[in-house]
Amino acid sequence: MLELWVQKAMSDGLHVSGEILRQKWTWFADMKCIPKDERLELSDGWLAALKKRCGLRSLKRHGEAGSADPNEIEHERQRLRDLIAKHKYQLNDIFNMDETGHFWGMPPDRGLMDKQMSGVKADKKRLTYAFTANASGTEKFPPFIIGKAKQPRAFQKKTGADLGFYYRNNAKAWMTTVLYQEWIRDWDAQLRLSGRKVLLLQDNFSAHNPPDDLTNIRVENFSPNLTAHVQPLDAGIIRCFKAHYRSRFMNRAIDRYDSGVTPADIYSINILESMRMADAAWKEVDTTTIRNCWRKSGILPDTLINSAPTTAPAPSLPISSLVNNDPADAAIFAAEREVLTSLSHLEAIGVLQPHNRMDLAEILNPQNENLIYDDGTDQDIFDAVLARREAEEDIEGNGGDDSDDVEARPSRREALLAASTLRTFVSDIDEPFARKLEAILSSFGRQTRLDEFKSLKPSAIPDYFSSRSS
Numbered sequence: 001m002l003e004l005w006v007q008k009a010m011s012d013g014l015h016v017s018g019e020i021l022r023q024k025w026t027w028f029a030d031m032k033c034i035p036k037d038e039r040l041e042l043s044d045g046w047l048a049a050l051k052k053r054c055g056l057r058s059l060k061r062h063g064e065a066g067s068a069d070p071n072e073i074e075h076e077r078q079r080l081r082d083l084i085a086k087h088k089y090q091l092n093d094i095f096n097m098d099e100t101g102h103f104w105g106m107p108p109d110r111g112l113m114d115k116q117m118s119g120v121k122a123d124k125k126r127l128t129y130a131f132t133a134n135a136s137g138t139e140k141f142p143p144f145i146i147g148k149a150k151q152p153r154a155f156q157k158k159t160g161a162d163l164g165f166y167y168r169n170n171a172k173a174w175m176t177t178v179l180y181q182e183w184i185r186d187w188d189a190q191l192r193l194s195g196r197k198v199l200l201l202q203d204n205f206s207a208h209n210p211p212d213d214l215t216n217i218r219v220e221n222f223s224p225n226l227t228a229h230v231q232p233l234d235a236g237i238i239r240c241f242k243a244h245y246r247s248r249f250m251n252r253a254i255d256r257y258d259s260g261v262t263p264a265d266i267y268s269i270n271i272l273e274s275m276r277m278a279d280a281a282w283k284e285v286d287t288t289t290i291r292n293c294w295r296k297s298g299i300l301p302d303t304l305i306n307s308a309p310t311t312a313p314a315p316s317l318p319i320s321s322l323v324n325n326d327p328a329d330a331a332i333f334a335a336e337r338e339v340l341t342s343l344s345h346l347e348a349i350g351v352l353q354p355h356n357r358m359d360l361a362e363i364l365n366p367q368n369e370n371l372i373y374d375d376g377t378d379q380d381i382f383d384a385v386l387a388r389r390e391a392e393e394d395i396e397g398n399g400g401d402d403s404d405d406v407e408a409r410p411s412r413r414e415a416l417l418a419a420s421t422l423r424t425f426v427s428d429i430d431e432p433f434a435r436k437l438e439a440i441l442s443s444f445g446r447q448t449r450l451d452e453f454k455s456l457k458p459s460a461i462p463d464y465f466s467s468r469s470s
Contacts, residue, residue, distance in 0.1 A: 073229045076222065080230065080299040083220060084199065091136035091304055093198040096294075098233040099130045099175050099205070100242075101369040104274035107267040108250060108343055108363055111356040126369070127271075128173050129278070130183075131233055131241070134198075135294045135304070137287035142166055144183055145275065148173045153406045154272035165275060175207045184210060184217060191216035201299075203227040235293040236332045237285060242364045243335035244281035250342035252277070254349070263351040270406050289331040336360060412452055419444055 084094060105125040130144035145167045151157065160167025168179050184200075191198060197216045202208050204221040228234050253266040269277075295305055339360060346352035410418070419441045426434040 068226055068229055072223075073226060074298075076226045076230050077298045079223075080201070080220075081301045084299075084304070085301045087199070087218070089199045091294075091300070092134055092138060093196070094135040094201070094300075095132055095139075095198055096135075096201045096232045097130060097132040098203060098231060098238070099128055100238050102127045102129045102242075102245075102278065103366055103369050104271065104278065105267065105269055106363075106366060107253075108246070108346065108358045109267075109352055109356045110358055110362075111353070126173060127275075128175055130175065131238060131282070133233070133237065133290050135232070135291070135300060137290035137294075140282070140285070140290065143278065143282055144168075146170070146173050146175060146179065147271065149271075152271045153404055154270035156409065163272065163275075165279075167275075175205070177207045177209045180207050180209065181211050184214065184219075188214045188217050201231070203231065230297050230299055232290075232294045232297045232299075235296045236329060237290055237293045239364060240285045240289055240332045240335050241278075241282050243332065243339050244284040245278055246363050247335065247338040247342050248277050248281055249274075250339070250346060253351075254342070254345055257349060257351055266351065270404055284335075286331065292331075336364070339363060412448055416445060416448060 103126055128146040130146075131140070132144075133140040142164075143166070145160070145165055147167065147169050148171060150169050151159065155163060166183075168182075170176065170179070192215055197218070200217050200219045202219065202221060204224055204227070208219075208221070210217070210219040222230055249267075249269070252269070256266040257263065294300060343352065343357060343363075347354060347357060423438060423441050426437050
């Protein structure tokens with residue numbers, strides 16, 4: 001609870017002294033009615049540990065987009081080029097990490113959006129995503145996802161790791177110093193094992209406070225208020241991800257409508273399915289797009305740009321996108337065209353009224369989506385943490401600690417029947433995708449039957465006698 005308050009205070013640029021921390025801990029203790037004789041002593045040792053855990057060394061504000069002096073932007077680019085050249089970092093070893101908010105269930109309909117985003121409901125449909133990619137485009141990490149629920153119902157009592165995600169949670173779905181340091185220490189340990197040293201470029205967001213014990217990662221912050229002008233992820237990488245996600249989300253809604261789902265429910269999606277969809281959207285952001293966005297940022301030395309390989313496969317783009325002269329924008333433009341096509345399809349089938357149709361800017365950058373912290377009060381933080389703890393106390397009974405309704409999982413029999421229906425449907429389609437789908441469905445059938453066989457419990461000999469005697 002106190003850690004969340006500290007992160008918000010640091011983000012707001014407040015001076016956080018030891019006395020203020022003690023007073024704020026006491027305030028939270030009073031709110032929770034902790035008896036005086038059961039409270040911590042708040043010693044200097046406690047204070048030192050808290051400061052270390054929360055990274056209370058940097059009180060800089062998170063860089064914000066906006067106008068900036070062109071001379072300052074160019075000076076920042078030159079500073080970074082000089083840093084990279086001085087330490088002789090190669091493209092493969094230069095990384096950028098940044099967070100973005102993600103309204104995973106947001107419909108492209110202003111009417112539905114206004115209803116969904118009113119009150120606290122909107123906050124429940126928001127995740128924080130942190131993306132990391134290197135300058136050559138050869139490495140992009142699985143997204144670092146932060147949600148509110150510890151074990152959403154859609155996870156079916158599994159952890160994020162069980163499902164293949166790097167997922168963490170807290171009461172506000174915020175990136176905190178604790179989560180950041182856990183992530184970067186894990187990465188540093190992996191680099192140590194391989195004997196590799198890298199440069200990580202990041203904004204000066206207060207939670208981005210690297211621990212002192214890093215050995216193989218040099219962390220360099222962008223200068224305040226210039227991040228949006230020099231950060232590769234802000235040069236189109238995150239925007240491309242969002243365009244791919246929105247396109248997939250709307251195409252899914254169209255499929256649901258075609259299958260008979262009512263227009264009011266076509267956008268309904270659970271958090272796990274949305275995370276799978278986001279994972280696929282991130283994989284669609286290809287090497288060429290990432291590499292071009294790094295070049296567009298202007299922070300790489302010319303020697304590295306000229307030495308970069310040019311044999312990477314070009315992404316498949318519509319001819320219309322080639323009219324754009326900037327290669328960094330070509331794939332992004334193509335992804336955005338897919339979003340516009342999906343919007344037009346929704347409008348054509350009558351489920352999206354023209355006056356409610358959101359424009360591209362609203363869809364890819366909805367209001368408040370990218371706020372790292374909200375303007376909530378201390379009471380809001382207290383209430384959120386308390387609500388989270390109460391929800392987590394009955395995870396087993398509720399099947400999770402969120403309030404989202406989850407459809408019952410189909411049985412193996414139902415899944416195999418659906419696969420058989422799909423095989424019949426594509427059997428007379430003479431297209432490569434149909435043959436690929438048949439192979440996948442065949443593999444699915446074999447794996448499903450194998451899993452069922454493995455789940456059977458062997459019967460002991462006495463079981464046969466007991467069944468006969470009964």
